[in-house]
């Protein structure tokens with residue numbers, strides 16, 4: 618397998634020089650399953666495990682373990698189709714969300730991606746709130762977000778749904794598609810160039826795997842019909858997986874997720890709400906939070922009806938979440954410092 622087709626380039630090659638000198642070879646993580654990985658090397662697919670040193674270094678932070686999309690340095694196990702992952706190369710982009718049900722921990726969904734396809738369905742499950750969350754997460758990742766309105770065959774009011782999607786999409790482009798007939802799939806395919814990596818995210822049943830099958834040209838990912846009463850999916854795809862397209866380029870299929878709560882966001886929130894960004898230079902205070910200040914251009918636009926109330930509510934929710942995560946991050950950093958101070962104290966006492 619030619620690594621350049623998977624996105625390997627001169628810059629990565631340069632970064633890899635020290636690893637190369639140690640006799641390690643480059644590989645890309647295609648599947649992650651707890652402590653086992655499938656990686657792609659020039660010689661094909663290998664089963665890989667992480668070195669003890671890597672696990673030790675990652676003991677406080679899961680994000681230091683390999684993720685789907687990562688470029689890694691592996692040591693080949695002679696005479697076996699196995700490898701040991703020794704190091705992760707710096708990530709160019711990474712798509713993260715806050716893990717659900719846990720205080721505030723980062724879950725990395727995919728790395729080194731160029732395009733994030735945010736899939737929604739034009740059927741009964743149509744929901745712009747999840748799309749707004751996905752947009753922030755995608756903008757924050759560094760990848761280019763593209764909104765895909767799939768299942769347009771199941772919708773009577775396509776113009777209305779497209780308008781609703783465009784209303785929240787900010788600057789992201791919007792594509793309409795139908796994975797069943799293949800309508801719109803060509804446009805999608807044109808956005809995945811050889812060497813590029815695209816990830817598909819969205820709630821269960823919106824048709825992520827179906828679109829990928831269409832792009833691939835045959836059914837390689839399992840798909841299952843949605844429930845008839847509410848069009849919700851059944852969580853068919855159960856792990857993140859990288860797929861190499863015959864025409865070049867790589868796509869990552871992901872399991873359907875109900876929520877895309879942001880991990881720490883700064884740029885992402887600005888880009889997801891370009892309306893607020895455009896208005897805020899006209900606010901009286903430079904650090905205006907657009908919540909209670911006098912002479913706030915955002916609040917004025919809200920009162921005048923030129924900035925929709927639902928968009929403002931989404932904006933507020935996002936700001937609250939960002940504040941919560943910042944606090945949680947500060948707390949975690951403080952606890953880390955306390956832990957290492959205690960460790961140092963113990964080490965000193967042992968020396969005495």
Ligand SMILES: Nc1nc2c(ncn2[C@@H]2O[C@H](COP(=O)(O)OP(=O)(O)OP(=O)(O)O)[C@@H](O)[C@H]2O)c(=O)[nH]1
Pocket residue numbers: 767768769770771794795796797798819820821822823824825826827828839840841842843850851852853854855871872873874
């Ligand atoms: N009518 C119609 N059905 C579609 C379309 N795209 C997908 N489906 C159907 O929707 C169901 C769910 O599609 P999947 O591709 O499995 O959805 P998914 O997003 O991968 O779902 P998870 O893997 O659970 O996250 C399948 O029965 C598909 O055949 C479409 O454009 N139109």
Ligand SMILES: [Mg+2]
Pocket residue numbers: 825826827838839840853854870871872873
């Ligand atoms: Mg799927």
Ligand SMILES: [Zn+2]
Pocket residue numbers: 897900901905906907908910912913914915916
């Ligand atoms: Zn303001």
